[in-house]
Amino acid sequence: MFAVRYGPPAYAFGLERTAITHPRKFTSLVVCGARGPRPRYPRVWKTRKRIGTISKSKKLVECVKDLSNVKEEVYGALDSFVAWELEFPLIAVKKALKLLEDEKEWKRIIQVIKWMFNKGQGKTIGSHYTLLNALIEDGRVEEAEELYEKIFSRYLEGLPRTFFMRMISLYYRLEAYQKMFEIFADMEELGVKPDGSIIRMLGEVFHKLGMFDKYVQLKRKYPPPKWEYRYIKGKRIRIKVYPENKTHGPIRRNPGTDEVEEEEESMNLDSELEEEASAGLDRNVLDEAACGDLEFRQSGY
Structure with missing residues (x-):
């Protein structure tokens, strides 16, 4: 037996064909340039604009900036700022x-x-x-000293070098050289290596007080570094340090010729470093400098 089956009729007129369109599933379409149409689902709920830590910190600054210096007023404004927070906004603060x-x-x-x-x-x-x-910049030196003593007695060897540097720079500005020597002696005892700024300030103080032997010992124990590290675009790069040609002794300027002349009292430190052999600064040397061997005396410190 023969069975004849008829397929669906196809109508073709030249190269044209009929296109059967299907109903679209989504009513709103956003046409993307690279990936074609993309459906947008309607939002069922409304979301509030979230506040990040940056905007919170700016609002906190605006909250306390225009207030008076009364403690109760400032503390009350800060308490009201964090009243509705579930956790303390430490990052924003x-x-x-x-x-x-x-x-x-x-x-x-x-x-x-x-x-x-x-x-x-x-x-x-x-x-x-x-x-x-902040206490140092605000001129509250006594409170800064109390805070430093409290932190120093608590952490001792774990105290970062930046605390020593900040206090030494404070006493250098106030010309309190005795306290400056005491803090440097603490650094020596705890094994904290000073940086170039501390060595420079101590060297200037030794020159000012006429303690050239201690200056030679300081330079011998802590020579200028040959390499330093700098951060360029977030990367730590090692850079060679070239020594600067500067005179170490006291200098004067001749007003007639406008030339810099060294005084006869200035010593050639390079030759002294080669001739004299010293064991470096120790605790006894700094104690002598801090206790009473200095010719310089500061009243009130």
Whole structure:
């Protein structure tokens, strides 16, 4: 038996064919340039605009910036700022402290950090250093000294070098050389290596006081570095340091010829370093310098 089956009719007129269109599944379409149409689902709920830590920190700065220096008023504004927070906004507060530090609002930094410490939050080394720096910049030297002694007695060997550097630079500016020698002696005892700025300040103090033998010992124990590390585009790069041709002794300028002349009292330190052999600075040398062997005396320190 033969069975004849008929297929679906195909109508062709030349090269044209009939296109059967299907109903679209989504009503709203967004046409993308690379990947074609992409469906957009309608939102069932409305989402609020989320507030990040940057905007929170800016609002915190605006909240406390125009207030008076009354402690109760500042603390009340800060308490109302974090009243509806489920957790203490530590990151926002740290960013706000950075913004205040850029604007040099030292009193506000002191108030915010003390308020944060009273809440039991953020008691880190970085926060203590920010508070120490703000106290020094605000001229509250006694409170800065109390804070430094408290941190130093707590951490001792774990205390970063930046704390020593900040206190030495403070005493160098105030010309309190006795306290400056004491802090450097603590660094020597704890094995903290000083950087170039500390060596430079101590060398200038030794020159000013006429303690050339201690200056020679200092330069012998801590020679200028041959290499230094710099951060360029986030990468740590080692760069060779070229020595600067500077005179170490006291200098004077001749007004007639406008030339720099060295005084006869200045010593040739390079020849002394080759001739004299010293064992370097130790605790006894610094104690002698700090106790009473200095000819220079500062009243009030």
